[in-house]
Each structure stands twice: as C-alpha cells, then as structure tokens.
Amino acid sequence: MNKYITAFYNDEEDLLKGLKQIKAKGVNVADVLSPFPVHGLDTVLGLKRSKLTRVAFTGGAIGALLGFGFQAWVFTKAYPLNFGGKPFLSVPSFMPVTFELAVLFAAFSMVFAFLIHNKLGPGAKTVIHDERITDDRFLLVINLDEDDDPHSIEDVLAEAGAHGITLKKQN
Amino acid sequence: MYVSPIREPLIKGSKDYSQVTKDILAPMAGKPSKYWYMGITLAGSAALFGAWATFMTVYYGIGTWGLNKTIGWAWDITNFVWWVGIGHAGTFISAILLLFRQRWRTSINRSAEAMTLMAIACAGFFPLIHMGRLLLGFFILPYPNTRDLWVNFNSPLLWDVFAITTYLLVSLIFWYIGLIPDLGTVRDKATNKIRKAIYGFLSFGWTGSARHWSRHETVSLILAGLAAPLVLSVHTIVSFDFATSVIPGWHTTIFPPYFVSGAVFSGFAMVLTLLIVARKALNLEDYITVGHIENMNKVIIITGSIVGIAYITEFFIAWYSGVEYEMYAFINRATGPYAWAYWIMMTCNVITPQLFWFKKIRTNLVATFIISIFVNIGMWFERFVIVVTSLHRDYLPSSWTMYKPTIVEVGLYVGTLGVFFTLFLLFIRVFPVIAIAEVKSVLKATGENKKDHHHE
Numbered sequence: 001m002n003k004y005i006t007a008f009y010n011d012e013e014d015l016l017k018g019l020k021q022i023k024a025k026g027v028n029v030a031d032v033l034s035p036f037p038v039h040g041l042d043t044v045l046g047l048k049r050s051k052l053t054r055v056a057f058t059g060g061a062i063g064a065l066l067g068f069g070f071q072a073w074v075f076t077k078a079y080p081l082n083f084g085g086k087p088f089l090s091v092p093s094f095m096p097v098t099f100e101l102a103v104l105f106a107a108f109s110m111v112f113a114f115l116i117h118n119k120l121g122p123g124a125k126t127v128i129h130d131e132r133i134t135d136d137r138f139l140l141v142i143n144l145d146e147d148d149d150p151h152s153i154e155d156v157l158a159e160a161g162a163h164g165i166t167l168k169k170q171n
Numbered sequence: 172m173y174v175s176p177i178r179e180p181l182i183k184g185s186k187d188y189s190q191v192t193k194d195i196l197a198p199m200a201g202k203p204s205k206y207w208y209m210g211i212t213l214a215g216s217a218a219l220f221g222a223w224a225t226f227m228t229v230y231y232g233i234g235t236w237g238l239n240k241t242i243g244w245a246w247d248i249t250n251f252v253w254w255v256g257i258g259h260a261g262t263f264i265s266a267i268l269l270l271f272r273q274r275w276r277t278s279i280n281r282s283a284e285a286m287t288l289m290a291i292a293c294a295g296f297f298p299l300i301h302m303g304r305l306l307l308g309f310f311i312l313p314y315p316n317t318r319d320l321w322v323n324f325n326s327p328l329l330w331d332v333f334a335i336t337t338y339l340l341v342s343l344i345f346w347y348i349g350l351i352p353d354l355g356t357v358r359d360k361a362t363n364k365i366r367k368a369i370y371g372f373l374s375f376g377w378t379g380s381a382r383h384w385s386r387h388e389t390v391s392l393i394l395a396g397l398a399a400p401l402v403l404s405v406h407t408i409v410s411f412d413f414a415t416s417v418i419p420g421w422h423t424t425i426f427p428p429y430f431v432s433g434a435v436f437s438g439f440a441m442v443l444t445l446l447i448v449a450r451k452a453l454n455l456e457d458y459i460t461v462g463h464i465e466n467m468n469k470v471i472i473i474t475g476s477i478v479g480i481a482y483i484t485e486f487f488i489a490w491y492s493g494v495e496y497e498m499y500a501f502i503n504r505a506t507g508p509y510a511w512a513y514w515i516m517m518t519c520n521v522i523t524p525q526l527f528w529f530k531k532i533r534t535n536l537v538a539t540f541i542i543s544i545f546v547n548i549g550m551w552f553e554r555f556v557i558v559v560t561s562l563h564r565d566y567l568p569s570s571w572t573m574y575k576p577t578i579v580e581v582g583l584y585v586g587t588l589g590v591f592f593t594l595f596l597l598f599i600r601v602f603p604v605i606a607i608a609e610v611k612s613v614l615k616a617t618g619e620n621k622k623d624h625h626h627e
Contacts, residue, residue: 012615035188035356036612037384045381050389056397074313074321083325096330096408100337103401107341107394111348114390115375118383120351124376133379134356136188 002170003144004030005153006129007162008137012038015138018160019044022140025156031141033133052117056110063105067098127170181275181613183457188611195605196360198453203600206452214592221586224579225300233303235579242562242574247297248412249554250584253437254294255335255409256430256550259402260438261287262342263470265349266398269391275466277609278458281353282449283442284346285602289594290441291339293587298331300583327411334408341401345394351377352387352608406434413557420500420561423488429481433550436474436520439467440546445595447540449604458605461534468533471546475524478553482521500561508573509560512552519549 009015015038022029023044032041041047071094075081080088115121133139140162144150150167157165186194227235238245261283268276299308311332313322322329355377358370377383410430413421443464450459489501504513523545527533532542564571598604 032381033379034381034384035192035379036352036608037388038381041381042385047382047385050386052386052389053393056393060397070313071324075324079319079321081323083323086325090325093325096327096404096411097324097333099404100330100333100401103341103397103404104337107344107397110390110393111344114348114386118380118386120375120377120383122375123372126376126378128359128378131359132189134352134359134377135192139379 003150003167004170005142005144005150005157005165005167006139007142007157007165008130008132008139009162010136010138012138014161015140016040016044018162019140021160022156022162027142027153027156029140030143033129033137033139033141035134035136035138038138052110052113055113056106059109060102060106062109064098064102066105067101068094071097129168179460179462181278181460181462182610183460186457186614188614191611191614192356192360192607194455194458195603195607195610196357198455198599198604199357199601204452207596207600211593211596214589214596217585217589218593219586219589220582221584221589224582224586227579228300228303228583229305233301235577237575237577237580239572239574241565241570241572242559244558244562245574246555246576246580246584247301249551249558250587251294251297252409252430252554252558253551254290254297254587255406256434256437256554257441258287258290258294258338258342258438259406259431259434260442261285261290262338262345262398262402263435263438264442265345266395266402269395270399273466274613275463277606277613278460278463279442279446279467279605280609281346281349281602281606282446282598282604283438284342284349285598286442286445286595287342287438288339288346289591289598290438291335291342292594293591295335295339296587297583298328327408327415330408331412334405338401338405341394341398345391345398348387348390348394349606349609350602351375352379353603353606355379356607357603403431406431413561418561418565419494419496420504420557422497423485425481425484425488429478429485432474432477432481433520433553436471436478436524437546437550439470439474440543440550443467443471443539443543444547447536447543449599453599453604455605458610461536464536464539465530465533468527468539471524471542472527472533475520475546479521482517496566499564503564504556504560507560507564509556509563512556513560516549516552516556519545520553523549 009018012034015032015034019029019032019041029045032038032045034041072089075090076088082088119126129141130137130139140157142153142157144153154165154167182191236245236247261280264276264283265280268280299305302308302310311322311329322332351374354370354374358367358374358377361367361370407427407430410426414423414426416422446459447464450456486501486505489497492498504510523542526538526542532538559574563574
C-alpha cells in the first residue's frame with residue numbers, strides 16, 4: 001500500500017515559489033499536475049529533456065530509406081518500365097514520395113512513443129487525483145516512504161502556502 | 172515583470188482559469204440553438220444533393236459530367252485544388268505560427284486545424300470520384316497484385332496520393348495530440364456518466380502530469396517542425412500536376428510558390444468566413460478578438476499580394492518567352508471566351524485584399540467577412556481559369572472547344588460544401604473550439620487582469 005500526500009496551488013507563480021521552498025526543505029515532490037504546461041517546472045522538478053526527438057529522427061530516417069528503397073527496387077528490379085528513355089533509377093522523381101514517407105514515419109513513431117512512454121492511450125486507466133487539475137488547480141503529489149513522517153511534510157507544505165493538504169492511500 | 176504598454180491583450184476581459192474553461196466549454200453544453208439546427212439542415216440538404224450527384228456519377232459514369240475529349244479536367248480538379256488550398260491555413264496557423272512563436276494563434280488553431288481535416292477530406296473526394304469507379308480507388312496504392320505491376324512513381328498524380336494521405340494523417344494526429352488535454356478537461360467537467368466515460372476514453376487517460384506536459388510540448392514542437400515543410404510540399408506537389416505537363420499555361424516553374432501562397436491566402440479567407448460567424452454565435456468574442464481578425468487580414472494582404480505578383484509575372488514571362496502558344500494561352504485567358512472568369516479572379520484576388528491596407532477596413536468585421544467571401548470565390552476561379560482556359564484551346568485549333576458544367580458536377584461541389592459545413596457544425600458541439608490549455612498558458616502574460624495584478 002502506497003501512501004502519498006496531495007496539495008494544490010491556484011496560481012502557477014505561487015506554485016513555482018512554493019515548490020522551490022518545499023524542495024529546499026528536502027521534500028521530494030514526485031509529480032505536479034497542472035491544467036497547462038508551466039514554464040520553469042522542468043528545472044525545479046529536475047526533469048530531463050525528452051528523448052522523443054531521437055525517436056522522431058529514427059522514424060523519419062527509416063521512412064525515407066524505406067520509401068526510396070522501395071521505389072528503387074520497383075523501378076530497377078521488380079518491374080523496370082521505360083518512360084520515354086529516362087533512367088530507371090531517376091532519383092529526383094523519387095524525392096516527393098521519399099519525403100512524404102519520412103514525415104509520416106517520423107510523426108507516427110514519435111506520437112506512438114509519446115503515448116507508450118506516458119502510458120496514455122484509448123481507455124487508459126489512470127488515477128485522476130483532482131478533477132480540477134484540468135481546470136484551474138496545480139496539484140503536488142508527494143510519495144511517502146515507510147520512514148517518512150507525514151506530519152512534518154504536511155507542515156512544510158502548509159508553510160509554503162499550499163492548500164488542501166491531504167494524506168491519501170492507494171492499493 | 173515588464174508588461175508592454177503598446178501590445179493589446181490577446182484575451183479580452185478579466186478572466187481567471189476556471190472562467191476560461193467555462194467560456195470555451197459553454198458551446199458544447201445544453202441544447203443547440205435554433206440557428207445551429209437551421210445551419211445543419213441547410214448543410215445537410217447540400218450534402219444530400221452531393222450524395223445524389225455521387226450516385227449519378229457512379230451509376231451512369233463520367234458521361235454525366237460536361238467533360239469532353241479536349242477538356243478532361245474541369246470542375247473536379249478545380250474543386251480538388253480549391254479544397255486542398257483551404258486546408259493549408261489550418262496547418263499554417265498551427266505549425267508555422269507555432270515555430271514563429273506567434274501566441275495569437277492559440278485562439279484560432281483548434282478550429283483552423285479542424286477545418287483543415289474537413290477540407291482535405293472534401294479535396295480527396297474529387298480525384299477519387301473522377302476515377303468514375305470509386306470501388307477501384309485502391310488501384311492508386313502500390314500493393315502486391317496478380318498483375319505484378321506497381322504504380323508509376325514518376326507521376327505527380329501518384330505523388331499526390333502520398334502527399335495528400337500523409338497530410339491528412341499527420342494533420343489528424345497533430346490536431347488530436349493538441350486535443351488530448353482539452354478532452355481531459357471536458358471529461359472532468361462532465362456531470363453525466365456516459366459523457367464522462369466517452370470523453371475519458373477519448374482523452375486517453377490524460378492526467379496533466381508535469382512529465383507528460385514536458386513531452387507533450389516536445390511532441391507538439393516536432394510535429395510543427397514536420398508539418399511546416401509538409402504543408403509546403405503538398406501544394407507544391409499539387410502544382411506539379413500541372414507544371415510537369417506540356418500544356419501552355421501549365422508548364423511554368425513559378426507554380427509551386429504561387430500555388431502555396433494562393434493556398435494560404437484562400438485558407439485564411441475560409442478561416443475568417445467561419446470564425447467571424449462562430450465567435451459571435453458561440454459568444455467567444457473575448458477570445459477571438461478583432462486583433463486576431465486583423466492579424467489574419469495581414470496574412471491575407473501578404474499572400475494576396477504574392478498571388479497578384481505571380482499573375483503578373485506569369486503574363487510577363489509568357490510574352491518574354493517568345494513562345495507563340497504560351498503567349499496565346501495568356502491572351503486567351505484575358506480576352507477569350509473565358510475572360511469573365513479571368514477578370515473575376517483578378518478582381519477578387521488582386522484588388523479586394525488590397526483594401527486591407529486601410530486599418531478601418533481590416534478591423535471592420537462586416538467588411539472582412541465580405542472580402543473573405545470574395546477571396547474564396549476568387550481563388551475558386553483561379554483554379555478554374557488555370558484548369559479550363561489552358562485546356563480548352565491548346566496546340567490544335569481543330570480540337571478547340573468550350574466546357575459547361577452539368578447539374579451533377581454542380582451537385583458534387585455543393586455536396587462537399589454541405590459535408591464541410593455539417594462536419595464543422597458537429598465539431599463545435601463535440602470538441603472544444605478553442606485550445607483551452609494553450610489559451611490558459613498565454614493568459615497570464617497577455618491577459619488584461621494580470622496587468623492589474625502586478626500593480627497591486
């Protein structure tokens with residue numbers, strides 16, 4: 001059974017200020033749930049830069065190679081057709097399809113990676129801590145270990161101006 | 172924080188975050204107004220007219236159209252290019268303006284992208300129906316078959332298949348990824364159990380976690396980076412359908428940039444036509460302000476001027492080339508039997524947008540609405556002029572002829588307009604028309620109330 005504490009702010013500037021104070025006291029904030037991306041939160045929480053860009057690049061490269069390779073194979077090996085004496089391997093006219101497939105593969109591989117990495121998807125079961133986090137609340141989630149003292153953490157949160165401090169349990 | 176005194180706030184009125192949620196979700200709640208029912212009846216009837224025309228075309232064949240052996244492309248390709256062009260504004264707003272960090276786009280990107288998707292769907296219909304046998308439409312895809320034959324990768328028409336398909340799919344995921352957080356908002360605000368379950372499913376279990384947001388921003392940025400060259404490639408490839416041929420009036424290198432700017436031009440006109448009505452009908456005047464309309468009008472001036480210069484350049488190059496056929500094609504456009512179409516195009520596309528140089532006109536909603544309709548009409552005629560006047564008189568005078576659309580062709584066009592407006596009316600009932608999370612993220616830096624907040 002996991003124990004955790006949630007508390008919220010009503011404004012992103014108060015959130016950032018409070019969060020810095022809480023972190024300075026040595027409390028480890030597991031996550032912040034917010035209605036929109038708060039700039040500066042990544043650095044305070046120590047989040048690393050996303051590697052999704054690499055997935056996009058790899059996907060795009062695969063798409064481009066596949067697109068070009070397939071066209072080259074069709075026109076030189078599978079069924080070479082003579083179009084007005086032009087070369088079978090006519091690189092410039094393979095470019096549009098190569099480009100489109102690169103974009104298609106890059107976009108889809110990245111979006112799938114994004115969903116899988118976040119464990120989001122059609123019908124995904126996630127915990128909604130507070131229904132107002134998609135409206136106007138900025139919620140902190142603090143996971144508790146066996147030896148953590150909930151009261152002292154609650155005091156730190158209260159001091160940092162957080163509202164609605166509650167201790168919750170999850171199976 | 173320094174607040175610029177000159178810049179108008181993007182969102183009008185003192186609003187907090189929960190007010191933004193309420194305002195934007197309001198059009199989805201309750202029963203639709205009687206205007207909505209009137210609109211959907213009208214659009215639905217137009218779509219039914221299109222369904223009849225589609226039936227006639229599939230049942231009796233392309234003979235029900237006004238095409239002949241000289242003019243093999245006419246309204247169908249005109250409509251195809253017109254619809255693809257309209258779609259370009261949505262991607263321009265959501266991708267290119269994102270890369271340029273234009274924050275005013277947050278109020279209009281959602282509806283413009285939705286418009287893109289509907290416009291591409293309408294566009295894709297025309298090449299398919301032109302095949303006459305819709306059920307054999309899959310022949311355009313390279314799939315292994317018993318004839319051992321593949322598609323022709325040297326053909327711009329085949330490039331179109333890939334470009335339009337990629338464009339539709341990438342626009343769709345770009346739009347949906349942006350929608351996920353807002354669908355989470357709809358889910359959390361839903362009071363009805365079934366509604367909650369449906370939007371819970373559609374929102375992919377969005378939690379608003381800082382990690383998810385950070386990745387969401389990366390994904391949006393990269394998708395914008397991918398969509399920006401994609402949108403340019405799509406209309407470039409559409410223009411190749413003409414430019415790689417040997418027909419006078421088509422065989423010109425100016426086509427790709429000229430088609431792309433024409434596409435953005437007509438797309439912004441359609442966004443304006445839709446949003447000027449929608450902002451009023453949905454009470455979103457504080458979000459889609461006159462400032463937004465003015466910015467879009469500035470894009471119209473730029474792209475309209477590029478289109479105007481392209482028309483004049485084409486004319487000049489036709490004369491300068493010294494090619495008899497090319498010269499005749501252009502003189503025929505301006506003075507021949509289709510001169511009326513040419514001059515409608517010139518008036519609507521070159522002259523009317525220049526009126527936006529006057530601040531009074533570009534900040535006037537009625538004037539903007541009227542001009543946006545003119546641009547829509549003008550851009551339709553541009554494609555008609557390019558397609559039909561170039562074909563009807565080419566190298567062999569004995570083949571010269573005229574073209575007139577039949578009621579079936581009119582039905583197909585009106586039908587796609589009906590489908591487009593039906594889908595748009597459904598969209599405003601089912602999805603938030605404005606990107607809620609994105610508007611909230613610009614509210615603080617640019618909203619009115621925050622200026623007061625800092626003086627306290």
